[in-house]
Amino acid sequence: MSTFLWVVFPYLALATFVGGLIWRYRYDQFGWTSRSSQLYESKLLRIGSPLFHVGLLIALMGHLMGLVIPKTWTDGLGIEQHLYHLFAVVGGLVSGAMIVVGFAILVFRRRTTSTVFQATTWNDKLMYLLLGLVIAFGMWNTLSTALDVSHDAYNYRLGVSRWFRSVFMLRPDASLMVDAPLQFQVHAVLAFLLILVWPFTRLVHVFSAPIGYLTRPYIVYRSAGDGPGGRPGSGLGVPQKTWDSPTSKRG
Amino acid sequence: MRIMAQMSMVMNLDKCIGCHTCSVTCKQAWTNRTGTEYVWFNNVETRPGLGYPRRYEDQEKWKGGWTLKRNGRLALKGGGRLHRLSMIFANPKMPGVDDYYEPWTYDYETLLNAPAQKNFPVARPHSMLSGKPMQVKWGANWDDDLGGTYATGADDPMLKGIADKVKFEFEQTFMFYLPRICEHCLNPSCAASCPSGAIYKRTEDGIVLVDQNKCRGWRMCISGCPYKKIYFNHSTGKAEKCTFCYPRIEVGIPTVCSETCVGRLRYIGLMLYDADGVLAAASAKNDQDLYEAQRGVFLDPRDPAIAAEAERQGIPVDWIEAAKKSPVLRLIVDYKVALPLHPEYRTMPMVWYIPPLSPISDALRNSGHDGEDANNLFGAIDALRIPIEYLANLFTAGDVAPVRRVLDKLAAMRSFMRDVNLGRPEQESIAAAVGMTGAEVKEMFRLLAIAKYDERYVIPTAHREQAHALEELATDCPVGGGGSGGAFGSGSGGPVPVAIQTLRETKARMQADEMSQVPGSVSYLTWDGKGMPGKATPDDVADRSGIPGAESERPVTGPSLVHAGEEEPGVPGVVDPRPDQGER
Numbered sequence: 001m002s003t004f005l006w007v008v009f010p011y012l013a014l015a016t017f018v019g020g021l022i023w024r025y026r027y028d029q030f031g032w033t034s035r036s037s038q039l040y041e042s043k044l045l046r047i048g049s050p051l052f053h054v055g056l057l058i059a060l061m062g063h064l065m066g067l068v069i070p071k072t073w074t075d076g077l078g079i080e081q082h083l084y085h086l087f088a089v090v091g092g093l094v095s096g097a098m099i100v101v102g103f104a105i106l107v108f109r110r111r112t113t114s115t116v117f118q119a120t121t122w123n124d125k126l127m128y129l130l131l132g133l134v135i136a137f138g139m140w141n142t143l144s145t146a147l148d149v150s151h152d153a154y155n156y157r158l159g160v161s162r163w164f165r166s167v168f169m170l171r172p173d174a175s176l177m178v179d180a181p182l183q184f185q186v187h188a189v190l191a192f193l194l195i196l197v198w199p200f201t202r203l204v205h206v207f208s209a210p211i212g213y214l215t216r217p218y219i220v221y222r223s224a225g226d227g228p229g230g231r232p233g234s235g236l237g238v239p240q241k242t243w244d245s246p247t248s249k250r251g
Numbered sequence: 252m253r254i255m256a257q258m259s260m261v262m263n264l265d266k267c268i269g270c271h272t273c274s275v276t277c278k279q280a281w282t283n284r285t286g287t288e289y290v291w292f293n294n295v296e297t298r299p300g301l302g303y304p305r306r307y308e309d310q311e312k313w314k315g316g317w318t319l320k321r322n323g324r325l326a327l328k329g330g331g332r333l334h335r336l337s338m339i340f341a342n343p344k345m346p347g348v349d350d351y352y353e354p355w356t357y358d359y360e361t362l363l364n365a366p367a368q369k370n371f372p373v374a375r376p377h378s379m380l381s382g383k384p385m386q387v388k389w390g391a392n393w394d395d396d397l398g399g400t401y402a403t404g405a406d407d408p409m410l411k412g413i414a415d416k417v418k419f420e421f422e423q424t425f426m427f428y429l430p431r432i433c434e435h436c437l438n439p440s441c442a443a444s445c446p447s448g449a450i451y452k453r454t455e456d457g458i459v460l461v462d463q464n465k466c467r468g469w470r471m472c473i474s475g476c477p478y479k480k481i482y483f484n485h486s487t488g489k490a491e492k493c494t495f496c497y498p499r500i501e502v503g504i505p506t507v508c509s510e511t512c513v514g515r516l517r518y519i520g521l522m523l524y525d526a527d528g529v530l531a532a533a534s535a536k537n538d539q540d541l542y543e544a545q546r547g548v549f550l551d552p553r554d555p556a557i558a559a560e561a562e563r564q565g566i567p568v569d570w571i572e573a574a575k576k577s578p579v580l581r582l583i584v585d586y587k588v589a590l591p592l593h594p595e596y597r598t599m600p601m602v603w604y605i606p607p608l609s610p611i612s613d614a615l616r617n618s619g620h621d622g623e624d625a626n627n628l629f630g631a632i633d634a635l636r637i638p639i640e641y642l643a644n645l646f647t648a649g650d651v652a653p654v655r656r657v658l659d660k661l662a663a664m665r666s667f668m669r670d671v672n673l674g675r676p677e678q679e680s681i682a683a684a685v686g687m688t689g690a691e692v693k694e695m696f697r698l699l700a701i702a703k704y705d706e707r708y709v710i711p712t713a714h715r716e717q718a719h720a721l722e723e724l725a726t727d728c729p730v731g732g733g734g735s736g737g738a739f740g741s742g743s744g745g746p747v748p749v750a751i752q753t754l755r756e757t758k759a760r761m762q763a764d765e766m767s768q769v770p771g772s773v774s775y776l777t778w779d780g781k782g783m784p785g786k787a788t789p790d791d792v793a794d795r796s797g798i799p800g801a802e803s804e805r806p807v808t809g810p811s812l813v814h815a816g817e818e819e820p821g822v823p824g825v826v827d828p829r830p831d832q833g834e835r
Contacts (some may be wrong), residue, residue: 029464033488036468037349038341038484040380046341053340114381117486208467210339210446216334218443219760222451224461224501224713 005189010167013196020199031227031240034205044105052102062088071157079087081155085145092142099135107132127201130194137187144183145221151164156179159190170236252563253526254550254751256498256570257437257457257601260509261589262430263699264607265661266516268652269428271295271392273508273517277432280507281494284487288379291391292493294506295430298409299641300394307479308593309408314344315477316440316596317533325476325597335444335471340523344474348485354379368538380485395677397820399428409644422727425638429645433480433486433591434600435459435494435549438533439526441492443477449490455713456521457601458495466490503712518702520577520709521570522601523550523561524553533597538648541594548585573711578698579603586695588657590646605699606642606654608661611635623665625681632658660685664699667692686750700711704762730774 024032038045066088107128110116142246145153163176177185198204277293283409294303298793302308310316329344330334332690357374366371378385392399402411435452439459442450449465450472452458454800461472461481468488472481481492496506504510509517525548550557550576561571569721572582582589584603589603608628615631616622632639632655643651663685669691671675682692698706 017814030487031491032464033468035488036470036483037485038470039483042341042347044344046343096575114383115378118381143474207395207469208447210336210448210467210469212448213336213446216448219439219455220442220445220448220451223454224456224497 002174002178005132005185006163006177007167007172010172010192013192014155014167017195017198021204024199024204032204032208035119035202037110037116037119038121041109041113044109044113046244048102048105050102050111051098052106055095055098055102058091059099062091062095066157067161070161070165072119089142091148093146096135096139096142103132103135123201123247127197129201131199132191134187134194137183137190140183141187144181154184156180156184160184180209252528252560254523254564254566254739255526256455256566256574257524258435258495259522259601260432260506260575260581260601261518261579261603261605263514263516263518263605264413264427264429265605265609266514267295267428267430267607268514269295269297269396272392272511272513273278276507276511277493278329279470280496282482284484284486287482287491288326288350288486289348289391290482290484290491290657290680292480292482292491292689293430293432294391294766295424295428296322297391297395297397298429298645299404299410299426300397300400301406303388303391304346304479306350306406306408307346308477310477310596312344312546313346313474313479314478315475316598317438318597319534319536320801323536325530327440329444329474330727334673335446337470339446342470342474345470345483346473346479348380348825349389350683353385354766355385357385367820390646397424397473405588405602409641410481411644412649413562413640413644422614424639425614425635426611427607429592429604431480431506431592432479432506432602433459433597434478434493434602435493435495436601437526437529437545437599438597440596440598441472441481443478443480444471445683446471449632450492453497454497456500457496458497458500459492460494460497461490461492462748463487463489463491466661477593477598478600500710501713503710509708515707518578518582518707521574522577522579523557523566523571523574524548525550529599533599538595539650541597542591542647542653545591545594545599546583547787549580551580564660567711570711573709574691578702578707580699580707586660586691586698588660588695588699590653590657594646595648604656605661606646608665609660611658612662612665614638622672623669625678625684628662629659629684653759656685660695663687664692664696668696668700668733725729805830 110120110128141156145156159176159180163173166173166176177188180188194203273293274295278291279307281287282290287724291303296302299616307313307315311433316328318328319323320326327335330338333642351709353787354670355376355378358377359374360702361372362374375384377383394403424521437457437459439450439452440458442452442822446469447465447467449467450463451460451462466489468483468490469819470483470490473479475481481490482491485493488664496508498511501508505517505519509519528548532541532548535541535544540807550561552558552561552571553737557573558571561574562568579589583603588605590606591600591603593600612622614629614635615627620627620631639651639654642658643649648655660671663681667678670681677689679689723756
């Protein structure tokens with residue numbers, strides 16, 4: 001059982017995640033959107049959505065810090081466990097609070113605004129349930145770590161984090177997870193379940209974060225002869241440059 | 252100098268009767284789908300009025316279009332790239348559905364299912380978004396014909412500065428209709444606002460389109476467009492906009508809104524412009540200089556040097572020829588009677604308008620004067636400041652002078668042509684008063700009043716060598732491109748092309764004097780009632796004197812349903828489907 005949960009299942013989830021994203025990118029560009037509901041309602045969204053999303057971005061960085069960077073590295077830098085703990089707990093609590101409050105506002109809005117609720121699919125509802133559970137267990141983990149004054153509680157950096165890295169280094173070690181408290185185990189399993197369904201939900205919009213906007217010229221020209229997605233075709237060969245490009249300042 | 256061609260439109264507002272046919276046919280063609288119930292790529296507004304969506308022209312609120320920074324550089328009014336990305340989780344400047352209107356239908360079923368009762372059953376309105384019963388409180392043209400303006404009239408953003416002068420009392424009011432489509436700007440701020448780079452301007456004809464595969468639904472274009480002519484499809488989660496009916500334009504026929512316009516007030520043609528001059532023109536220091544600045548980037552293809560350079564830069568010769576004959580060029584450059592809508596947004600819009608003289612001549616007539624007398628009209632244009640200032644707020648960023656010049660020309664044309672039509676001596680002095688000759692006035696009148704289909708729409712077809720790649724056809728093999736078709740995504744299967752043949756026949760039908768000139772048309776003149784009627788030929792028309800088909804020895808060209816020599820002469824064309832009925 002532990003082999004399945006901590007070795008087979010993560011790889012299954014990751015393979016589905018990568019394969020699913022590639023499949024969807026190739027065949028469902030048209031369905032690739034955040035499916036915004038701002039048209040129906042924007043007062044609650046304007047508070048809830050930025051809270052939730054910014055909180056998630058902070059939490060993502062926290063997870064990267066806690067899971068990817070080994071304890072030996074921070075020790076080597078002279079960062080004491082106490083200092084690290086303080087930093088992680090404060091960051092975790094702040095981002096967690098933002099996520100929970102934001103998520104609550106968004107779910108409340110989705111349920112009570114009839115137009116938004118009407119536009120919510122079963123796919124969305126299952127995804128929200130899963131996401132909510134992941135957030136709930138994540139908050140439990142953060143709180144159980146934060147409220148622990150005696151400092152003898154479970155140190156995830158010696159267990160969960162090492163297992164997490166072992167998965168990505170293709171040397172999965174299930175034994176590292178067996179001793180973890182139940183709430184950590186549930187959080188990890190649910191998180192991989194979320195990763196598994198990711199490509200098939202509206203969560204794909206995370207991977208269309210428009211970073212290219214920062215370097216792209218303002219006005220895009222495309223030939224009528226270009227193929228879908230702007231691949232060059234048999235246009236008239238008119239120069240594609242435009243007047244405002246962030247790299248070449250003119251005027 | 253980089254010469255580009257732009258498919259452009261001019262609308263003559265004097266001829267608009269506000270019938271909304273353009274809106275309805277456009278909606279039937281493009282937005283009668285789930286997710287676009289509230290969307291009108293073409294809408295007709297009564298002005299003064301709030302417009303659609305409500306108060307869209309209030310850029311202090313919506314922050315659409317461009318603005319000049321203190322250092323004189325052009326910038327998006329809604330903020331630059333970083334600012335836009337920081338707003339990505341909730342766009343604060345996006346209109347809600349209430350700013351457009353909540354689309355509704357009626358529960359017609361009640362009318363059919365209602366039991367016998369004393370009172371008539373009523374079909375009540377239901378929201379098409381939530382499905383729940385709703386109170387209809389606003390629509391796409393709620394203030395049509397100034398309806399309800401006692402309550403909302405003062406909210407028209409264009410009344411700023413002249414609000415105290417405009418009266419909504421019935422006797423003193425003035426109004427006109429403003430049909431609006433996407434402006435297909437030379438400097439589109441929607442495209443500049445799109446984080447995904449999904450909105451593009453076509454190099455060949457300047458039509459601005461949204462790549463539905465690249466759009467990720469960030470909604471920045473909706474706030475970026477000052478005309479609010481990009482809409483959010485709430486079903487697909489993607490942005491959609493007026494396409495200038497590019498599948499029709501590519502085969503040389505006008506947009507649906509133009510084709511079906513009852514007043515025949517729309518003109519379509521090419522404008523050549525210098526793409527390198529757009530930034531400087533859009534950065535003109537003073538808002539009121541933008542009209543002149545935009546005229547400055549247009550190039551005249553009748554200048555041999557320009558035509559030669561355009562050809563050298565790869566613009567097809569027939570396109571240059573079409574640009575020379577463009578009615579839009581004549582209205583904007585030669586007669587200078589067309590003005591851009593809201594040049595102060597600095598997007599360089601390319602759907603221009605001839606401002607209406609009718610509100611002024613109507614006012615004259617209502618006050619007992621001769622509304623078509625040149626002197627009366629010239630005087631009235633001066634005296635009736637309110638309509639002119641209002642028109643100036645729409646078309647010239649508040650500069651009254653260009654609007655006056657246009658109205659003077661239209662007034663002169665009206666008076667001059669009245670004398671012509673009544674057989675009175677032509678008064679060259681009327682034409683001279685607006686700097687024209689009588690012959691020029693007649694030419695302008697011809698274009699504005701009686702121009703035929705192929706004079707109003709001069710649209711060169713897309714080139715055959717490009718035809719394989721035309722977007723509408725999308726004939727590329729999906730396997731080869733690694734594209735988006737197929738494999739049970741929502742983009743599965745190739746798009747069904749509109750038959751170019753059908754469109755060509757439509758155009759031929761519109762231009763033909765005789766049915767026989769229409770390719771593919773069927774002639775009933777030589778049909779004897781047997782088999783299928785044949786294809787029409789020019790000779791058919793000559794045959795009209797005789798009894799249809801009686802003397803004709805011309806073979807019927809269509810496929811015949813009835814085989815030669817078959818019996819049943821009394822019932823031609825009917826094959827009995829029950830051959831063994833008698834045996835039962």
